[in-house]
Amino acid sequence: MMQHIDVLIAEDNLIDQKLLSAYLEEYDITHIIVDSGEEAIKILQSVTFKLLLFDISLPGIDGYQLTKVVKEEMKITTPVVAITAYSIDEAKDKCFASGMNACFSKPISKIELVGMLTQFLPKEKLTSAHSRDFEVIDLSYLKEISLGDVDYEMEITNKFVETIESDLLELENSFHSKNAEQLSVVAHRTLSTIYIMGLKSKLESTLCAIEQDDLTYSELKTNLEHVYETCRAAKIEAKLFIEDLRNCKSY
Incomplete structure (x- = not known):
């Protein structure tokens, strides 16, 4: 019976082995590490993987060979990603071709590794073992568009915090000043803020009900309180x- 593992790593550098292993363990991604092409071939005869990471400069049978x-003789269709000490332009x-x-x-x-994992592994695999479970926000869309770019996720989330604070203040001020037109404008703008x-x-x-401006005072107040409470959480x-x-960045 074939064993099923997420990732096979063929890498002979001990430091890089430890780095890759630490990153994959953070995401609870099962993996096996071998340090030669010969060992990789042997493992692939009894274990199936979702992704193969091959150093192109392996001793003996290199990553290209x-x-x-794997592709031509063993007829394995699993995606293969190369790890190279050369520049991408030189190696790609x-x-x-191989x-x-x-x-x-x-x-x-x-960041680059997680981007590769996002591209080739099932989406549910890319949930960090150390990440929190959030009750209000849903990071699925952000994770999908970021492709594992932590700096981008941080930038966008910081922007959300800044923008939602401004939106909530304007909603509150518009409501207290009874400026229905401005309230509708801000509600519409807040719709864009919350999606990410x-x-x-x-x-x-x-927010659509607030924007349409057809609520009673009591209904409007209740709707705004719901927006305040949800957005603050x-x-x-x-x-x-x-x-x-x-x-994560300091890991």
Whole structure:
């Protein structure tokens, strides 16, 4: 019976082995590490993988030759990603010619690696073992468009925190000054702000009702209170997410 593992790494450098292993363990991604092409071929006879990471400079059978054996002789269709100490521009043409699907260069970057994992592994695999469970925000869309870029996620989340604070203040001021026109404008703008943090299902209908300006005073107040409460809770969780991202970068 075939064993099923997420990732096979063929890498002979001990430091890079430890780096890759630490990054994958953070995401609970099962993996096996071998330090030669011969060992990789042997493992592939009894274990199936979702992704293969091959150093192109392996001793003996190098990453290019290993990929040809895997694709042409063993008829394995699993995606292969090259790890190279050369520049991407120098290596990519030969990588693709040998049947590899992508490549990234050393020194191994966690951000770049996670981007590769996002591209080739099932989405549910890319949930960090150290990430929090949030009750209000939903990071699915942000994770999808970021492709594992932690700096981008931090930038966008910081922007959300800043913008939602401004939107909530304007909503409150417009309501107290009874400026219905401005209230409608801000409600419409807030619709754009909330999408990135996955708040559409929680707030879209409420903000649309405020924007349309056909609520009684009591209904308007109730709807605004719901927006305030949800967005303030979302802002707290977004700040916790930023903290997680900072920890991730310093890992």
